[in-house]
Amino acid sequence: MIVAPGGSADSLARILAERLSATLQQTVIVENRPGGGGNVASTYVAQSPGDGYTLLVTANNHTLNPALFRNAGYTLDDLAPVAEMMRGPSLIATSVSSPYQSLGDLLSAARTTPGAVSFGSAGVGTPSHVAGELLAKAAGVRLNHVPYRGSGPSLNDAIGGQLPVVITSLVAAMPHVQSGRMRALAVTSAERWPSAPDVPAAAEFGLPGYAHMTWLGLFAPRGTPGTVLSKLNAEVNAALAAPDVRRRVALLGGDVGQTGTEEFARILAEDHRVNARLVDELGLRVE
Template sequence: MFIVLRILAAMLLAAASSVSFGASWPDRPITLIVPFTPATGIDLIARQLSASLPKRLGQSVVVENIPGASGNIGTEKVARAKPDGYTFLVTVSTLVMNRSLYKLPYDPVQAFEPVGQTSWGTLVLVTGPKNPVHDVAGLVAAAKAQPGKLTYGSPGVGTPHHLAMALLDGLTGIKMLHVPYKGTAGAVQDMLGGRLDYMFLPIHVALPQIKAGKLKAVAVGSPKRAAQLPDIPTLGEAGLKGANVDMWYGVLAPKGTPKPIIASLNKAVNEVLAAPSTAVAFESQGMVPAPSTPEQFGELIAKDDKRWAEVIKKAGITAN
């Protein structure tokens, strides 16, 4: 009986500490870690939050960029950080893609507490303006007529651009030749020069070239048609059920961060996402605000973890 009472007392103390901790949070600056270089879409999200959260939380919010190893270095730092509500990760869907590509010293699902999704980033499938193919059906027919001959580019092995095409290949039974680059710029230049047949690009990167007639949009990877390209069908409309290849962005905390803190930050982040200025800033990077609950974001992460693992395994993709 004495042991039971001690256990109950410990549980009550822990619960009281958690409530107190959450109620007093934050009492010092908060750090948002971005596991990629500055001037990326993820960095823009973090800086939008760092500019808008202080007036809602009463403390300054600092952005720290820790790039390297496809985002794994900065991500690991957050996974190992003290779960005290002062270190958070702003990341993208490569978080779960990397599990099947690298031997990670952390679990991308179990090592974090979801705070909330921030946005979606749309990918658009493009080709050259002289290519007679103008839809997914035409692409599939051309690829089946020339197995392994048609090419597609990406910023690197295992990037969302690469895996989006791997998913397309798997769903249609075609096989195209992947040409990986070290970044987006070189791949785009070869697309414009006609040295690549196809590529998935973020919509804000592709749109100026599409409007200039230098690239042609074939399909968008979002569940719904993109506002910027209302006449371009989705992959789903082209008959590829479930082929949503959009990238999600969101905020995560180290595992064990108190629930009251998660709830408080989620509320503040969703308020930032609801502001018109956020929509304008995100649009410049081809993103759309997507507020969520921590639970909804957690479900999305778990679903994508399984989905991309299957795509990577089926395509035989490795990071080496």
């Protein structure tokens, strides 16, 4: 399995590799290939033999990068979907010293003074960036995006008050919320999320159509036989169904995916449609 290092993707890949090594009776190795917002790992797997032995673990940026980058190194057709492994919302949060007591306060300020509110993300094209742009679009406001190199630096600045608002993963932010260093304003799921039941959904603030979820998925090179894809899908879903795996996924801030290959393909197609439109509307492009 090829994956970028750190974060939920790396953690989930290692959880899955442990289970698959036991059920498939062969060693499953997790190899980190960072760079290019996921493009390096995706391109490597896209150029690998379609024999089922080299797989990719990646997130939403997979469907965004071909539209965002002039040369991502791969197209969506170069990789066959195997299974959605996990999905979960982002968290919209701020410092406890912030004047924003709720997401409603933040949106009100953005409406009163257009462009005065900034939000930080883990970087251009990351799920947290997309969640913020879709939030602004749904609310009819302008939010300034401040990209960081990872969620850690953005969280540090938000905690310190240098950044008004941060959008990041639940697993990264909730420890700071629970320790009293940050204030959770909303989750980006359509409804409240089980692991953070006291945090309202953004949709509760007059945004009934708003929702954005981060997913993690497993892919194989194009040309991998359908029988191999089906076998891998069945093995992955069986691993994800195990109670201990479900508990470990919940600790990462998400819920297991457990989709068939065709259902996952439909999710990807819709995700790409939304992302490509957003790239065009905002004029985003990375050389």
